[in-house]
Amino acid sequence: MSNSYMNTLLFGIYPYVCLVVLLMGSLIRFDREPYTWKSDSSQMLRAGSLRIGSNLFHYGVLVVILGHFVGFLAPHWLVAPFLSPTMHQLLAMVVGGIAGLVAIIGLSMLIWRRLGDPRIRANSRKWDIAVVVMLWFQLALGLFTVPLSAFHMDGVLFETLTTYVKGIVTLDGSVAVLMTDVPLTYKLHILLGFTIFLISPFTRMIHIWSGAGALAYLVRPYQIVRTRKKVVKEPARS
Numbered sequence: 001m002s003n004s005y006m007n008t009l010l011f012g013i014y015p016y017v018c019l020v021v022l023l024m025g026s027l028i029r030f031d032r033e034p035y036t037w038k039s040d041s042s043q044m045l046r047a048g049s050l051r052i053g054s055n056l057f058h059y060g061v062l063v064v065i066l067g068h069f070v071g072f073l074a075p076h077w078l079v080a081p082f083l084s085p086t087m088h089q090l091l092a093m094v095v096g097g098i099a100g101l102v103a104i105i106g107l108s109m110l111i112w113r114r115l116g117d118p119r120i121r122a123n124s125r126k127w128d129i130a131v132v133v134m135l136w137f138q139l140a141l142g143l144f145t146v147p148l149s150a151f152h153m154d155g156v157l158f159e160t161l162t163t164y165v166k167g168i169v170t171l172d173g174s175v176a177v178l179m180t181d182v183p184l185t186y187k188l189h190i191l192l193g194f195t196i197f198l199i200s201p202f203t204r205m206i207h208i209w210s211g212a213g214a215l216a217y218l219v220r221p222y223q224i225v226r227t228r229k230k231v232v233k234e235p236a237r238s
Contacts, residue, residue, distance in 0.1 A: 004180075010191060012176030015168050018198040025201025026209060053113060056106025063099035064142070067092065072165040085155025092158070097146040104139040111136060127203045134196055141189040148185055161186065 071092045079088060111132050114120050149158070160178050167175025179187060200206055 007180050008173075008176045010176075011164070011179040011187075012173040014191070015194050016171075016173065018194040022197040022200055026206060029201050029206060050110070050113060053106045053109030057103050057110060058106070060099045060101070060103025060106060061139075064096060064103060064139075067096050067099065071096075072162050073169060085159055086153055089149060089153065089155050089158040093146050093149050097143065100139050100143045100146075104136065104143065107132065107136050107139060127199075131196075131199070131203050131205055134192065134199075138189065138192050138196060141185060141192065144185050145189060148183060157182070157186075 071088070083091065114129065114132065152158070160182065164175045164178045167173075167178075179190075196205065200208060
């Protein structure tokens with residue numbers, strides 16, 4: 001099998017397989033098993049470490065995801081007047097690096113909690129553990145790209161990756177050729193990202209579709225709080 005064919009298979013065909021499975025699998029699961037559309041929280045087993053780790057991970061990963069969308073999908077005509085390719089890349093490195101570091105610290109705490117606590121480990125499915133480990137490696141690969149990007153500050157590599165992502169979104173599979181000479185770390189990061197999309201409809205990752213709801217939760221001006229205080233009823237007046 002030639003390198004050209006393998007490159008086309010991995011970066012021109014595989015992404016669309018993953019995206020189709022993500023979309024169709026999610027729709028089927030929502031239709032047939034709506035009550036499984038959840039993240040299966042283990043808060044009742046130990047809440048302290050969950051709260052800290054979960055907040056760090058979710059806030060960090062939300063910034064990472066939004067940064068990827070804005071950084072890779074923003075139209076060139078919108079970015080060019082304000083940022084040169086080098087400045088655009090530097091901004092992505094700084095913001096993405098900080099957010100990725102926060103997210104991986106939080107996720108490391110969650111993994112330690114899930115694997116280190118016998119009760120939580122016993123209540124964890126194999127896919128629960130596999131998903132968080134995959135997410136950890138995805139964040140780690142993303143962080144590894146930050147120092148690698150420092151060796152390509154001319155912006156050429158960043159523009160190549162941006163053109164590739166836009167090509168996939170606009171259904172132009174021919175952009176796979178752009179990935180031929182891209183460093184291995186970036187390739188693994190992209191492939192693992194699409195693989196996470198692929199497995200999402202069959203795992204707890206299905207709740208990524210609730211991201212809009214999560215954003216609304218973060219910015220809403222009020223919060224419902226349940227209390228243990230007993231309500232004393234006044235005696236009825238005659």
